[in-house]
Amino acid sequence: MSNAQPRKKPDTYHHGDLKNALIEEALRMVEEEGFESISLRDITQRLGTSRSAIYRHFASKEALMQAVVMAGFAKLARHLEPALTLDGLSTVERFHTMATRYMEFARSYPALYRMIFGDRAMQARESVHDINNPMQETGFHALKSLVERAQREGLIKKEDPMIISTVIWATMHGQATLLIDGHLHMREHFDAIFEMTFNTLLEGLSTTSAKVQKVLGIL
Numbered sequence: 001m002s003n004a005q006p007r008k009k010p011d012t013y014h015h016g017d018l019k020n021a022l023i024e025e026a027l028r029m030v031e032e033e034g035f036e037s038i039s040l041r042d043i044t045q046r047l048g049t050s051r052s053a054i055y056r057h058f059a060s061k062e063a064l065m066q067a068v069v070m071a072g073f074a075k076l077a078r079h080l081e082p083a084l085t086l087d088g089l090s091t092v093e094r095f096h097t098m099a100t101r102y103m104e105f106a107r108s109y110p111a112l113y114r115m116i117f118g119d120r121a122m123q124a125r126e127s128v129h130d131i132n133n134p135m136q137e138t139g140f141h142a143l144k145s146l147v148e149r150a151q152r153e154g155l156i157k158k159e160d161p162m163i164i165s166t167v168i169w170a171t172m173h174g175q176a177t178l179l180i181d182g183h184l185h186m187r188e189h190f191d192a193i194f195e196m197t198f199n200t201l202l203e204g205l206s207t208t209s210a211k212v213q214k215v216l217g218i219l
Contacts, residue, residue, distance in 0.1 A: 019057040019067075021047060026068045027075075027112065035115040038065070065124040072116040073129065077138040079105045084142055091150050092202065098143060099172055099198055106176035113180060117173065143169060156205040164205060171201055 025047055029038050040061055044051055058064040083089075083098035106113045115121045134141040144165040150156045156164065175197055178186045186193065 018047075018049065018053060022054060022057065022064060023067050023071050026064065027071060030068070030072075030115050031109060031111045034111055035118075035120050038068070040064075062124065062127075065121065066128040069116055069121050069124045070128055072112050073137070073139065075109070075112070076102075076105055076116065077142070080139050080142060083146070091146065091153055091155060094146055095150070095202070096198060098146065099194075102172050103176055103179070103194065106180050110180040113176065140165060140169060154207055156202070157207055167205075168201060171197060 022043060025043055026038050029042065029046075038061075040051055040054055044054065054064070058067065080098055080101050083094045083101060086094075086097065089097065116125065129137065131137045131140055144161050147156065147161040147164050147168070151158050151161065175186070175194065179190060
C-alpha cells in the first residue's frame, strides 16, 4: 500500500474536476506501482478527499478502473496523433512515424502499456473497449485508415484492412512487449530489429516488392 502523502486538502477540488483528478491520480499510481496497486483508500489519501466523494463520480472501483483504462487508450491515441497530422509525410512515412511513436509510448509508459493491453485489466477493458468501435479504439482505427490509404495508392494488397491492421499491430505489440519486459538482446539491438521488422512487414504486405522498396528508400 502506498505511503504517499495527500496532495491536496479535501475541499481543494470543486465537484466538477474531482472526476478527472481521480483518473489522473490512478494513472500515476499505475506507472509508479502497477495496476494492482490501485485502491480507493490510497487514492483518497493521495488526493486528500473522501471515499464518499469518489462515489459521487464512480459507482464502484470497477467503474473507476474502466475510466482509467479508457484514459490510457486516449493517452496512446494522442501519442500516435502526429503520424496523422504532420504535414508533408508520405503514407509510408506516416506508417513509420506511427510505429516509432508506438514503441516510444511502450518504452516511456511500460506499466500503463501493460495495463491497457494485459490480462490484469481485461475485465475493465472488455467492458468499455471495442476494437470495432472507432470512437473507443481511435489508435487502431487510425492505423486502419492508413492501411486503406496505402491500398488506394497501390502500396499494399487490397485485402481486408481490418485483418491487415491487426497483423501490423500484433507484430509491433510483440516487439514492444519483448522490449519492455527486459529481453537484453532486444534492447541491445532494438533499432536494427525495429527497422527490419518495419521493412519486412511492408514488403510482405506490398502489391509489388519493387514499388515498396523504392518508397522505403526515402526513410
